[in-house]
Amino acid sequence: MLQRNHFAIRVMMIVFICASAQGIFVREAQAIDTPQTPVEKKVALTFDDGPYGEPTKQILAILKKEQVHATFFVMGENVEKYPDIAKEIVDDGNVIANHSYDHPKNMTSEPTKKFDSELILTENAIYTATNKLPDLFRAPYGKTSAPLLKKLHNEKYLLVPWTLDTLDWNFPKSPASVIVKRVESEVRSNDIILMHDGRDTKIGYPRDNIVEALPIVIENLKKEGYTFVTVDQLIGKSAYFDKKVGS
Numbered sequence: 001m002l003q004r005n006h007f008a009i010r011v012m013m014i015v016f017i018c019a020s021a022q023g024i025f026v027r028e029a030q031a032i033d034t035p036q037t038p039v040e041k042k043v044a045l046t047f048d049d050g051p052y053g054e055p056t057k058q059i060l061a062i063l064k065k066e067q068v069h070a071t072f073f074v075m076g077e078n079v080e081k082y083p084d085i086a087k088e089i090v091d092d093g094n095v096i097a098n099h100s101y102d103h104p105k106n107m108t109s110e111p112t113k114k115f116d117s118e119l120i121l122t123e124n125a126i127y128t129a130t131n132k133l134p135d136l137f138r139a140p141y142g143k144t145s146a147p148l149l150k151k152l153h154n155e156k157y158l159l160v161p162w163t164l165d166t167l168d169w170n171f172p173k174s175p176a177s178v179i180v181k182r183v184e185s186e187v188r189s190n191d192i193i194l195m196h197d198g199r200d201t202k203i204g205y206p207r208d209n210i211v212e213a214l215p216i217v218i219e220n221l222k223k224e225g226y227t228f229v230t231v232d233q234l235i236g237k238s239a240y241f242d243k244k245v246g247s
């Protein structure tokens with residue numbers, strides 16, 4: 001009797017172990033078969049050197065039609081020239097950011113005192129036009145230096161570079177078709193894509209290439225499964241200071 005009981009217990013144990021093992025295998029098989037949650041593909045479109053009159057308005061119309069938001073790194077002197085367009089940028093749900101006052105050729109070799117005026121004059125122009133105080137800054141030509149970085153750090157600005165240059169500024173070497181192909185072949189998730197709605201007002205050149213390329217670039221990226229975010233959303237930081245100091 002005792003032996004039979006022992007036998008029964010051993011059989012039960014073997015069945016239990018087999019069932020458990022099978023359960024583990026099933027769970028493992030399920031884990032292998034379960035499709036991974038797809039990683040969200042994101043890009044941030046950025047436009048520099050505006051607002052610039054008609055080209056900026058055309059770009060805003062395209063973004064609105066495509067239901068996409070972008071980040072505009074504006075020049076203070078252009079905001080003074082086109083305050084209504086600066087306001088339209090923000091009213092449309094886009095982000096406005098600081099890109100210096102007059103786009104100095106070599107901001108890094110300027111005396112540090114010049115940094116103050118480049119930042120403050122632009123802050124004032126943007127605040128007057130939009131009631132926003134950006135805390136995102138992109139250096140003209142992407143050039144930085146230790147004193148400039150220190151100044152930005154002290155003023156609690158976030159320096160924003162780019163990771164994909166459409167080279168649209170290189171007009172006429174970058175017609176729309178070349179810009180479209182360049183983005184298509186180089187784009188990666190989390191890219192910050194550099195384009196230009198404006199230009200130093202003293203130079204001036206047509207923005208036809210980017211206006212023509214933009215809807216195609218957006219459609220292609222949508223087909224590839226990309227979603228569009230503003231830079232602050234991409235890096236998980238705020239785009240604006242809470243309030244103007246001293247106001």
Ligand SMILES: [Zn+2]
Nearest residue numbers: 048049140141
């Ligand atoms: Zn620029």
